[in-house]
Amino acid sequence: MELKEQTAVQSDLLKSFEEKIGRDDAIEPKDKMPDAYRKHLIRQISQHAHSEVIGMQPEGNWITRAPSLRAKQILLAKIQDEGGHGLYLYSAAETLGISRSEMIEQLHSGKAKYSNIFNYPALNWADIGAIGWLVDGAAIVNQVSLQRTSYGPYSRAMVRICKEESFHQRQGYEIMAKMMAGTADQREMAQDAMNRWWWPALMMFGPHDSESPRSGDAFKWKIKRQSNDELRAKFIDKTVQQAEVIGLTIPDKDLKWNEARGHYDHGPIDWNEFYNVINGNGPCNKQRMDHHKRVHAEGAWVREAAEAYRAKKEKQLFQSKN
Amino acid sequence: MNQQEAMFKYCLRLGDNALIRSYRLSEWCSNAPILEEDLALTNFALDMIGRAQALLGYAGQIEGKGRTDDDLAYRRGERSFYNVLLTELPNQDFAYTMARELYLSAFEYFYYSGLAGSKDATLAAIAAKTLKEIKYHLSHATDWVLRLGDGTAESHAKMQTAVDDLWPYASELFESDAVDAAMISAIGAPDPAALKDSWMKHVSAILKEATLDVPTTMYTHTGGRNGIHSENLGHILAEMQFLPHAYPDAKW
Amino acid sequence: MSADTQLEKWEVFIQSKPGANFVHAGCVHASDKKMALQNARDTYTRRGEGTSIWVVPCDAIVASNPDENDMFFDPANDKTYRMPTFYVMPEGAKAI
Numbered sequence A: 001m002e003l004k005e006q007t008a009v010q011s012d013l014l015k016s017f018e019e020k021i022g023r024d025d026a027i028e029p030k031d032k033m034p035d036a037y038r039k040h041l042i043r044q045i046s047q048h049a050h051s052e053v054i055g056m057q058p059e060g061n062w063i064t065r066a067p068s069l070r071a072k073q074i075l076l077a078k079i080q081d082e083g084g085h086g087l088y089l090y091s092a093a094e095t096l097g098i099s100r101s102e103m104i105e106q107l108h109s110g111k112a113k114y115s116n117i118f119n120y121p122a123l124n125w126a127d128i129g130a131i132g133w134l135v136d137g138a139a140i141v142n143q144v145s146l147q148r149t150s151y152g153p154y155s156r157a158m159v160r161i162c163k164e165e166s167f168h169q170r171q172g173y174e175i176m177a178k179m180m181a182g183t184a185d186q187r188e189m190a191q192d193a194m195n196r197w198w199w200p201a202l203m204m205f206g207p208h209d210s211e212s213p214r215s216g217d218a219f220k221w222k223i224k225r226q227s228n229d230e231l232r233a234k235f236i237d238k239t240v241q242q243a244e245v246i247g248l249t250i251p252d253k254d255l256k257w258n259e260a261r262g263h264y265d266h267g268p269i270d271w272n273e274f275y276n277v278i279n280g281n282g283p284c285n286k287q288r289m290d291h292h293k294r295v296h297a298e299g300a301w302v303r304e305a306a307e308a309y310r311a312k313k314e315k316q317l318f319q320s321k322n
Numbered sequence B: 001m002n003q004q005e006a007m008f009k010y011c012l013r014l015g016d017n018a019l020i021r022s023y024r025l026s027e028w029c030s031n032a033p034i035l036e037e038d039l040a041l042t043n044f045a046l047d048m049i050g051r052a053q054a055l056l057g058y059a060g061q062i063e064g065k066g067r068t069d070d071d072l073a074y075r076r077g078e079r080s081f082y083n084v085l086l087t088e089l090p091n092q093d094f095a096y097t098m099a100r101e102l103y104l105s106a107f108e109y110f111y112y113s114g115l116a117g118s119k120d121a122t123l124a125a126i127a128a129k130t131l132k133e134i135k136y137h138l139s140h141a142t143d144w145v146l147r148l149g150d151g152t153a154e155s156h157a158k159m160q161t162a163v164d165d166l167w168p169y170a171s172e173l174f175e176s177d178a179v180d181a182a183m184i185s186a187i188g189a190p191d192p193a194a195l196k197d198s199w200m201k202h203v204s205a206i207l208k209e210a211t212l213d214v215p216t217t218m219y220t221h222t223g224g225r226n227g228i229h230s231e232n233l234g235h236i237l238a239e240m241q242f243l244p245h246a247y248p249d250a251k252w
Numbered sequence C: 001m002s003a004d005t006q007l008e009k010w011e012v013f014i015q016s017k018p019g020a021n022f023v024h025a026g027c028v029h030a031s032d033k034k035m036a037l038q039n040a041r042d043t044y045t046r047r048g049e050g051t052s053i054w055v056v057p058c059d060a061i062v063a064s065n066p067d068e069n070d071m072f073f074d075p076a077n078d079k080t081y082r083m084p085t086f087y088v089m090p091e092g093a094k095a096i
Helices: A003-022 A035-054 A056-060 A069-094 A100-109 A125-146 A152-180 A184-203 A228-246 A271-281 A285-298 A300-321 B003-026 B035-063 B069-074 B094-115 B121-149 B153-174 B178-187 B192-209 B231-240 B242-246 C033-044 C066-076
Strands: A256-258 A263-265 C008-015 C022-030 C052-057
Touching: A035 A056, A035 A069, A035 A100, A035 A285, A056 A069, A056 A125, A056 A285, A069 A100, A069 A152, A069 B003, A069 B035, A069 B069, A069 C022, A100 A285, A125 A152, A125 A184, A125 A228, A152 A184, A152 A228, A184 A228, A184 A271, A228 A263, A271 A285, A285 A300, A300 B121, A300 B153, B003 B035, B003 B069, B003 B094, B003 B178, B003 B231, B035 B069, B035 B121, B035 C022, B035 C033, B094 B121, B094 B153, B094 B192, B121 B153, B121 B192, B121 C033, B153 B192, B231 B242, C008 C033, C022 C033, C022 C052, C033 C052
Parallel strands: none
Antiparallel strands: A256 A263, C008 C022, C008 C052
16 A cells, blocks of 8 residues: 555544544444554553552551451452452453553563552551542542543443442541541551541642643543543542541641632642652552562462463363364 | 350361461462452452351350450460461462362361251351352362362472372361260261261362372371461461450450 | 463353343453353452353454444344334234
8 A cells, every 4th residue: 555545544544433432432442443542541551450459469468467357358358359450451451452461561561550559558557448548539539430431341341340449438438437436546547547648649640730731632532531630629529528527637738628619729749759659769669569570470380380281181182082 | 164165165166267267368369370369369268257257256155255256366365276277377389278278178068068967057057158168169279289280390299299298287177076076966066087088088089180199198287176286376366466456445 | 481371361241140141241361161260250240240150262252343334234224124113003903
């Protein structure tokens, strides 16, 4: 094909793709899509999947120390859900032509990222409450919005994830409420966890809209439906009241209701810290990555054995038939 | 030891096996060889916690001093735990865990089948529910022992080591003492000693199919059922009971 | 070191109650049929969502080509005589 013809075909493709997006039709794996759309999705969905999987670690730090059988059960079920959600998301990304092995390799090489929030340590039991209430609470705001994302498999994964995650935030809030109604030590732990997780939770929504404009491809292609600041405001608005009910103080002296905007105003976010953690200097970046690499390497012989066994059995079956 | 004391210790033994095994299984969470297996092992840990709640809760009722399942799990000392040693051994690697799961699940399959017919309605009901879970655990462990035993040279060697190392701990499952005798006559509980042949036949067949050698060692590690443990249990309890110990007045 | 394997991909279909259609739930990785079923069970029926599971190797799924949607699906759009509402029934006729 001549170059000119190729360009014409390309622009036809783009046109029919954008028409589909315009009609709010979901894009499916076999549909033609621009390379940039595919790349954007692979990056976003794999980052999302890695976040779920790496997110198992800070909570995993408290499984063996959960203070009651009920607490242990809930925590295990929740972490198991995170693993499942990682799995749904890896599967969604795989429909775009990348394998789970490749995604894991990109995670290990640093090419793929995961959510910054999991580079913070879970230090006391109230941190398990704060992670469920604030971190999952922030994640769910984002995920509810992503249920309407334009790529079918991603959207379907988000619908399932949102349904399952509805208990995550409640269990976290329940832990915080119990501790705030408990002994002085417990209240101190709860407030301490609140103080450490509040700002990182706000950072989960990413840079301000002024830094990350709405006009990008992610919006044009309806991968993203609401801006970082819109989602962050949604989260703050619903969380402030919940904190008040159980007597927790939000560690932001500038936080106040803005009648005109219909939202809370909040103090400045420390973006230096944000970029510092993204660039690998958070308290747990190395620990989380080392853990994932170690587990991946330690499991290799098991995965190889499973494949070898299957191959042997297939060969035996073939020989018995012939 | 009167009837009530025997019954209390009996329920603690069953409950502690589930509780300590759940601890070891839960350690696999975010450490499994593939994400799908992470979910599977976590499910088993959850099954075990559920079983521990039922059995320790019942033990508390029998004791009649108002102790709950949590009191018994979190505020009891090492010498009052009666789980078999096999449940408290470290996971080591995936092959060890699967060998342990095979030995325990095969035993429990026979044991809980008997207990489901017990005259004690509560234990019979718990056993009937638990038996469904055990069948699945046994099937899962069996499949993995076959895959690892008959997989690669490396997995075969690791599986054989695990099978050999844990074998001397399996005999404790078949010990039968005064507590068992009391329960056999009072509620028609199964006699563990009588299950050894069935277990041996079942497990040997799986090991052979997995191209593994069936161990012949006769040595037996014992003590857990009477509160004499390996050094591992102290560490498990120190970690598991940390919060209730550090903050005795707190509710969680 | 050999290349990493994350095992084969399988599509999972779940029947939510007896008699219902099997509905696509998602995907799992597994090396053999039995593992695929177990993994599907542990992944997609944790909340009692299923009474039956199908697993199918992903590469056994054949999908229609969206470029051929015109040819494939549009011709069915004007065959309204396949619908019961196409027919004019005499007044007064019952139970038809």
